[in-house]
Amino acid sequence: xxxxRRPMTRVLFLLLLVLSLAACxxxxxxxxxxxxxxxxQLTGEYADIGAVGRDATVLACERINALGGVLTRSGRRxxxxxxxxxxxxxxxGLEAVRxxxxxxxxxxxxxxxxxxxxxxxxxxxxxxxxxxxxxxSTHPETTRGRRYVWRMPFTDTFQGRVLAQFARxxxxxxRAAVLYxxxxxxxxxxxxxxxxxxxxxxxxxxxxxxxxxxDASWTAQLTRIAQSRPDVLFLxxxxxxxxxxxxxxxxxxxxxxxxxxxxxxxLSGPGxxxxxxxxxxxxxxxxxxxxxxxxxxxxxxxxYQREPNSTACLAYDAVLLAAEALAxxxxxxxxALRQALSEVEVLDGAGGVYRYRGGGDPEKSAAILxxxxxxxxxxxxxxxxx
Numbered sequence: 001x002x003x004x005r006r007p008m009t010r011v012l013f014l015l016l017l018v019l020s021l022a023a024c025x026x027x028x029x030x031x032x033x034x035x036x037x038x039x040x041q042l043t044g045e046y047a048d049i050g051a052v053g054r055d056a057t058v059l060a061c062e063r064i065n066a067l068g069g070v071l072t073r074s075g076r077r078x079x080x081x082x083x084x085x086x087x088x089x090x091x092x093g094l095e096a097v098r099x100x101x102x103x104x105x106x107x108x109x110x111x112x113x114x115x116x117x118x119x120x121x122x123x124x125x126x127x128x129x130x131x132x133x134x135x136x137s138t139h140p141e142t143t144r145g146r147r148y149v150w151r152m153p154f155t156d157t158f159q160g161r162v163l164a165q166f167a168r169x170x171x172x173x174x175r176a177a178v179l180y181x182x183x184x185x186x187x188x189x190x191x192x193x194x195x196x197x198x199x200x201x202x203x204x205x206x207x208x209x210x211x212x213x214x215d216a217s218w219t220a221q222l223t224r225i226a227q228s229r230p231d232v233l234f235l236x237x238x239x240x241x242x243x244x245x246x247x248x249x250x251x252x253x254x255x256x257x258x259x260x261x262x263x264x265x266x267l268s269g270p271g272x273x274x275x276x277x278x279x280x281x282x283x284x285x286x287x288x289x290x291x292x293x294x295x296x297x298x299x300x301x302x303x304y305q306r307e308p309n310s311t312a313c314l315a316y317d318a319v320l321l322a323a324e325a326l327a328x329x330x331x332x333x334x335x336a337l338r339q340a341l342s343e344v345e346v347l348d349g350a351g352g353v354y355r356y357r358g359g360g361d362p363e364k365s366a367a368i369l370x371x372x373x374x375x376x377x378x379x380x381x382x383x384x385x386x
Contacts, residue, residue: 033080034070034332036061036322037100039111039121044088045240048266049113049311053135054083056312057110059303060319070326077332079323082106086117093117097124097132106130107332108325110318113311115139115156115186122149131325131337135318136311138262139185143360148338150321150360152314152351153283154384156186159261160193162366162382163234163281167194168201170368170380171257171279173231175206179221179245180236182210190236190261206230218245222252230256239266246274265310265376272374279379284310284351285367287378296350310351310367317349 038057041050061079064070069078082104086092093111100106108131112118118137125132126146134142134151138159143149167173176198180191195205206228209221222245225233233249233256235242246258260280267275284290286297286307296316300308308316324347326332329340347354347362354362363384369376 031069031075031077033078034072034326035080035082035104035106036319037082037084037104037106037109037111039084039086039093039096039100039109040113041088041117042083042085046114046238049136050085052266052309052311053113053315055304056300056308056315057081057083057135057319059300060316063299064319064323070323072326072332073330077326079319086111090117090120093121094124097121097128097130101125101128101130107334108133108322108337110135110315110322112137112142113315115142115189116184118142118151119185122146125149129338130334131322131341133318133321135315137186139189140361141185141189146360147342148334150341150356152318152321152354152362153262154364154366155361156190156193156261158384159281159366160190161197162368163259163261164194164197164201164203166279166281166368166382167198167232167234167259168203171232171259173203173257175204175228175230176232176234176259177207177209177225177228177230177256178205178234178236179209179211179218179225180234181213181241183213184237186261186263187236187238191234194234194236216244218248219252222249222254225249226252226254230254232257232259234259236261236263238263239268242267243271243275246278247271250274262310267371267376270374272371275371276373278371280369280371280376281382282310282367282369282376283364284313285369285378288352288365288367288381290350290352292348292350293352313349313351317347317351317354320349321347321354 061081065078068076084096086096112121112134113136115137118134126148132149138156140155181187207225258278264280325340329336365383368379370379
């Protein structure tokens with residue numbers, strides 16, 4: 001009877017040898033990337049804000065990936081960033097959130113640089129139980145009652161108080177007037193917050209004038225303001241409207257010091273002469289000398305050949321907050337990320353120290369900037385509790 005055991009043994013040996021060699025020659029499998037989605041506006045009005053935010057977000061992801069990615073519990077994992085242009089409508093932002101969750105399979109969404117976008121986008125993200133970080137919204141409603149929504153800047157409650165204190169104490173004003181866009185969530189709440197604190201500090205509000213988004217002339221409102229003879233004129237509006245409002249105010253003989261919020265931070269270009277001597281608040285300025293600021297400014301300059309502003313800084317730090325949560329999370333699922341975000345109490349970012357007290361709103365210093373010769377110059381820092 002022929003012996004078939006030896007040839008069979010040889011066949012098995014050769015098969016195992018081939019499989020072993022194949023396994024050795026196979027390249028190590030690349031770690032699975034973590035999908036983040038940035039929703040921003042890259043067309044129409046405020047596209048400048050969206051572009052700056054996009055560039056800073058891309059920079060943060062690239063720098064993290066250059067180090068091998070985020071060190072998670074399962075090892076280092078690169079960040080895969082998808083950018084969605086939401087367009088000019090609020091509805092576009094809502095559709096972008098749904099696309100981020102269902103089509104892009106994002107584990108976390110960054111977006112909502114303006115409060116008018118962040119509030120409804122955050123609502124949809126909350127309904128879909130997907131972590132959402134707003135790099136720019138200061139309106140309290142963005143995070144109120146929401147477990148999946150965080151923000152990077154201070155709130156307008158804090159900003160209104162800071163500006164009222166600055167107007168009363170630093171500018172030594174006694175009388176203030178306000179011109180605000182009643183159709184904007186940001187504008188309206190900041191105007192009301194400023195008015196309340198200014199009056200609580202003993203100041204008089206001589207005029208509280210509203211207009212609607214898209215108005216090109218504010219002559220009627222500014223005429224009434226001129227007649228009320230304020231020391232300070234507060235303009236809690238965006239950078240595309242403020243220069244025109246300032247020019248019309250000066251043409252009507254208003255000599256009051258002009259004051260604004262962080263909506264002014266994108267002011268640039270010619271035609272800012274009427275704003276000389278004005279002040280506005282911002283979430284960050286390079287002169288605040290936060291430990292991470294110098295490194296961030298150098299990296300941004302090298303990448304884009306221009307200086308970053310606070311919009312860029314907050315977008316950059318939003319990625320750092322997401323990375324911190326990913327490093328803490330049990331896994332990269334939305335619920336685990338939400339839990340990890342809630343455990344982040346302190347974030348040392350490019351914009352300084354962000355302190356989260358059990359929710360999505362950080363305590364953070366404000367910068368006061370002064371407009372001189374058409375550019376914003378750091379004036380002072382105002383801290384929480386000051």
